[in-house]
Amino acid sequence: MLIGLDIGTTNVKAVAFGDEGKILATAERANSTFSPEPGWSEQQPDEVLRNVLATLDEVIRLTARSRQANKPAGIVFSAAMHGLAAVDKTGQPLTNFLLWSDLRADSIAQDLRRNAKGLELYRKTGVPIHAMSPLCKLIWLRRHRPDLFRRSHKFLGIKEFVWFRLTGRYESDLSLASATGLLDLEKNDWNEAALLFAGISWEQLPVLVSPSHMAQPDAVHATFHPSLRSVPLIIGASDGALANLGSGATSPGQVAITIGTSAAIRMMTHAPVTDARMRTFCYRLDEQRCIMGGASNNGTNALEWLRTAVFRSPLDAGSFASTAHQVPPGADGLLFLPYLSGERAPLYRASARGSFNGLTSAHGQAHFIRAVMEGILFNLKIIAEALDAHQPIRTLHAGGGFSRNTLWVQMLADIFQKPVLLNENDADASVSGAIQLARSVLNMGNVPENQSNKMVEPHAANAEIYQQAFLKFKIPVSEFLL
Numbered sequence: 001m002l003i004g005l006d007i008g009t010t011n012v013k014a015v016a017f018g019d020e021g022k023i024l025a026t027a028e029r030a031n032s033t034f035s036p037e038p039g040w041s042e043q044q045p046d047e048v049l050r051n052v053l054a055t056l057d058e059v060i061r062l063t064a065r066s067r068q069a070n071k072p073a074g075i076v077f078s079a080a081m082h083g084l085a086a087v088d089k090t091g092q093p094l095t096n097f098l099l100w101s102d103l104r105a106d107s108i109a110q111d112l113r114r115n116a117k118g119l120e121l122y123r124k125t126g127v128p129i130h131a132m133s134p135l136c137k138l139i140w141l142r143r144h145r146p147d148l149f150r151r152s153h154k155f156l157g158i159k160e161f162v163w164f165r166l167t168g169r170y171e172s173d174l175s176l177a178s179a180t181g182l183l184d185l186e187k188n189d190w191n192e193a194a195l196l197f198a199g200i201s202w203e204q205l206p207v208l209v210s211p212s213h214m215a216q217p218d219a220v221h222a223t224f225h226p227s228l229r230s231v232p233l234i235i236g237a238s239d240g241a242l243a244n245l246g247s248g249a250t251s252p253g254q255v256a257i258t259i260g261t262s263a264a265i266r267m268m269t270h271a272p273v274t275d276a277r278m279r280t281f282c283y284r285l286d287e288q289r290c291i292m293g294g295a296s297n298n299g300t301n302a303l304e305w306l307r308t309a310v311f312r313s314p315l316d317a318g319s320f321a322s323t324a325h326q327v328p329p330g331a332d333g334l335l336f337l338p339y340l341s342g343e344r345a346p347l348y349r350a351s352a353r354g355s356f357n358g359l360t361s362a363h364g365q366a367h368f369i370r371a372v373m374e375g376i377l378f379n380l381k382i383i384a385e386a387l388d389a390h391q392p393i394r395t396l397h398a399g400g401g402f403s404r405n406t407l408w409v410q411m412l413a414d415i416f417q418k419p420v421l422l423n424e425n426d427a428d429a430s431v432s433g434a435i436q437l438a439r440s441v442l443n444m445g446n447v448p449e450n451q452s453n454k455m456v457e458p459h460a461a462n463a464e465i466y467q468q469a470f471l472k473f474k475i476p477v478s479e480f481l482l
Helices: 045-063 106-113 116-125 134-144 146-151 158-167 192-198 239-247 300-310 317-326 365-390 406-416 429-441 460-481
Strands: 002-007 011-017 023-030 074-079 085-087 154-156 171-173 207-209 233-238 254-259 263-269 281-284 290-296 335-337 355-357 395-399 420-423 453-456
Touching (some): 002 045, 002 429, 011 429, 045 158, 106 116, 134 192, 154 158, 158 171, 171 233, 233 429, 239 263, 239 281, 239 290, 300 365, 317 406, 335 365, 365 406, 406 420
Parallel strands (some): 002 074, 074 233, 171 207, 254 395
Antiparallel strands (some): 011 023, 254 263, 263 290
């Protein structure tokens, strides 16, 4: 048995897998997010740690009676990117986690983005200059909390803090470290120029290790379930990189698209790749492989806003989205710019705002729903253009909540005019990727080939409609890109 632990922004999830790859048990705990100031987004480190321990404890209890369960061979970690917290010499937090969605460093990011230094740092680190980047958060802390900044012993991400509390070691896997804006992608080491710019030293960051790195729980630091105290911990990688591994999007021309609360599109490469216009990121999966792509702030959250805040619909989310089938592709000319929460890729502007364009009295609720669903996909297609220029896209591997909506998946196939592969098992792609990594590290072999994949083919009849709609969508978006 293996346990995959995903430390996400919304929740912490632990999933136990049997030796044949079957899910035996799942446990989740929600993380509380705070916004003490407009644009700020924080979580309490100790609460996240409690959720980690609680989910692990629950999974062990749930699997105790399973005939397929045995003592775990390992626990492997996946985690969200771009979080940052400062700790003192004893490892106690001096700040909350500043999440990827925290925008307090936006003015710093915008100034740096317009500067030649920003482009130079992006080319070295692969992280677009944006408020999400720990690099920009560090500069903000140095300028606005100088006393705290001077007292900080280490700066850690979410996983690094949990890892320290479980093992007593300050360590960071290359994958998560590559999303900080501080790692040199070519050298797989901290970038001296980035650290100097942030105003920190090498000693204030964790030791870099491979995603396959293992450690034992430290009884002094970790309060584990008794059955887990001698189980090896595998540090793993970032959730985005592991999602490509878990979805099977690992070969040339295969792209992973995930739409949950936010959205992302990613392609695996065997060398660092950056974009001349800084539209894409490039992060490490491991020492040999990278993922390039773009993450959008706006996914199912835009549709949920429409359902609850605008129409106040009594329908559940799935039924509400399904009413979009009542209107034709292109929503009769109604276009939606999905920038309700600012935007990361492809704009990297926290000040970007959403809008409906082409609105007439003929448009009703179903038009708005379809326009929102299409707008989210059009935005991802702009990011895809940068990926396609590097490696022509052949297939799309879909994941996240949207992949359970048949109509939305068909829209994706039609807008991109590419086949969409759906993995119809119940495992989250990031957790599945983490388990694949763990099986390799522990020499457990591959699980039997999954036969539950489904291919959704594009409708050629909708190609021209969506091509024209996409060209119209890009006109107002281009103003943000200037």
